[in-house]
Amino acid sequence: MLFARSHITRLAVLLSTLGSPFVLLPLTVLLVSMGTASPARALALAGALASLGIAPLVLLIRHKVRTGRWSDHDVSDRSHRKEFYPIAIFVTVGSALALWLLGAPGIVVRGILVVLLLLILASALGRWSKISLHTSIGAFCTVTLVAGNIWVAGGALILATAVGWARIWLERHTLWQVLGGAVLGAAGGLLVLRPAFF
Numbered sequence: 336m337l338f339a340r341s342h343i344t345r346l347a348v349l350l351s352t353l354g355s356p357f358v359l360l361p362l363t364v365l366l367v368s369m370g371t372a373s374p375a376r377a378l379a380l381a382g383a384l385a386s387l388g389i390a391p392l393v394l395l396i397r398h399k400v401r402t403g404r405w406s407d408h409d410v411s412d413r414s415h416r417k418e419f420y421p422i423a424i425f426v427t428v429g430s431a432l433a434l435w436l437l438g439a440p441g442i443v444v445r446g447i448l449v450v451l452l453l454l455i456l457a458s459a460l461g462r463w464s465k466i467s468l469h470t471s472i473g474a475f476c477t478v479t480l481v482a483g484n485i486w487v488a489g490g491a492l493i494l495a496t497a498v499g500w501a502r503i504w505l506e507r508h509t510l511w512q513v514l515g516g517a518v519l520g521a522a523g524g525l526l527v528l529r530p531a532f533f
Contacts, residue, residue, distance in 0.1 A: 347501035354498030356472035357393055359491075360450065361385040363476040364443055370483045371440045380439050384447070388430035392423055409507055413465060420458035427451045442527060446479055449523040456519060464515065467508040470499045471516035471523075478524025 352358070361381040368377035396419075399405035405415045431447040453475065457466045473495030480488040499513040508516075 343504065347504040350494075350497050350501040351469065351505060351507075354469055354473050354494050354501070356468055357389045359472055359476045361389060363446070363479055363491075364439075366480060366487060367442055367446070367483050368440055371442075380434065380437065380443060383433060383437060384430055387433050388426055388447075391426050395419075395422060411465075411507060413461060416458075416461055416465070420454060420461070424451065424454050424458070427454060442479075442482060446475075446527045449526050450475065452526075453519055453523050457516075460515075465508065465512055466519065467499070467502050467513045467516035469502050469516070470495065470508075470513045471520035473498050474517040474520030475523045475527075476520075478521050479527050481524075482528055 361384050364384050365377050365381035368380050372380070396405065396408055396410065399415070400408055406412050410416050410419045427447065427450055431444060431451060434447055435444045450472070453468075453471055457468060457471065460466050473491070477488055477491040477495050480491050495517070499517060502508045502513055503510055
């Protein structure tokens with residue numbers, strides 16, 4: 336029984352890593368950009384986001400955990416999140432500006448601005464609940480990918496659902512925190528797609 340549980344936990348950790356916002360956001364930028372740009376250009380834009388928006392946050396989290404200031408890489412402690420969110424918001428503003436200056440497609444720039452909004456909302460709601468950023472960004476990317484390919488979006492939906500289960504299994508979030516994150520993320524994705532529908 337314990338053997339089986341440890342295997343399930345390993346699977347949950349793997350899914351949580353694969354479905355991390357740090358993985359999903361550059362991948363979504365790559366896939367969405369390929370709809371209007373060359374593969375090389377799309378790769379450059381995804382690389383720019385990874386370098387300017389993702390790498391600084393990953394390095395920050397690793398430093399804080401290594402020095403013992405933060406308890407884990409998920410920034411689970413609410414007091415640590417109060418420190419994380421302002422930095423993440425600042426970095427996201429810089430990423431949106433950089434992608435706009437690089438001439439990224441409108442859907443990409445809108446997407447980063449919506450991610451900024453999701454971070455602000457998650458930070459504000461943090462007083463009452465620890466909204467799952469994993470499921471929020473997973474749902475956001477799933478809806479946004481509808482603009483490129485419905486089958487890719489379907490795959491993203493399966494991954495996002497599995498990640499939601501993993502976050503609950505690992506006791507990082509409750510069911511309601513996962514569902515709340517998913518609702519916010521899906522609404523954000525619809526904001527990004529709205530020009531395509533209206």
